[in-house]
Amino acid sequence: MYPARFVVVRLLPGEELLSALAGRLAGQGVAAGWIAGVVGSLSVAALRFAGRPDTTCLCDAFEIVSLCGTLDADGGHLHMTVADPQGTVLGGHVMPGSVVRTTCELVVGVLEGVAFGREPCPLSGYDELVILPQPDRKDSAQ
Numbered sequence: 001m002y003p004a005r006f007v008v009v010r011l012l013p014g015e016e017l018l019s020a021l022a023g024r025l026a027g028q029g030v031a032a033g034w035i036a037g038v039v040g041s042l043s044v045a046a047l048r049f050a051g052r053p054d055t056t057c058l059c060d061a062f063e064i065v066s067l068c069g070t071l072d073a074d075g076g077h078l079h080m081t082v083a084d085p086q087g088t089v090l091g092g093h094v095m096p097g098s099v100v101r102t103t104c105e106l107v108v109g110v111l112e113g114v115a116f117g118r119e120p121c122p123l124s125g126y127d128e129l130v131i132l133p134q135p136d137r138k139d140s141a142q
Contacts, residue, residue, distance in 0.1 A: 002111045006036065009106045017098035022075055025108065031115035031134050033071035033108050040064045040104030045082045046097030055095040060084050070129060071108065072116035
């Protein structure tokens with residue numbers, strides 16, 4: 001069992017979701033995290049749909065219906081569902097380019113004592129999650 005803590009992050013209008021989140025978490029020592037909760041909206045939703053190689057950028061007023069995934073020192077692996085003004089829902093892998101419309105409030109869970117990383121998986125063909133021991137920050141700072 002790993003001890004956990006939570007970090008609360010609020011992203012502002014016009015911020016790019018992935019880079020702003022990574023920037024806020026970098027100073028928090030997040031090496032193994034997950035999205036515990038989110039509410040917010042986007043003016044641009046950049047998603048990669050299942051089985052497609054390219055990013056689709058959707059421009060409109062979107063509510064974030066869900067955001068889930070893992071976070072590591074290099075970013076993470078996130079999936080998101082958004083709803084447009086008509087309530088049509090789309091979802092996929094979050095790609096760079098999603099832009100916050102009014103706010104994005106996130107609660108991020110952080111596991112202590114481990115780090116998430118990515119290594120090639122011969123079964124999926126993608127870099128997949130691995131769990132690594134994380135040295136004690138006091139020891140690594142010396």
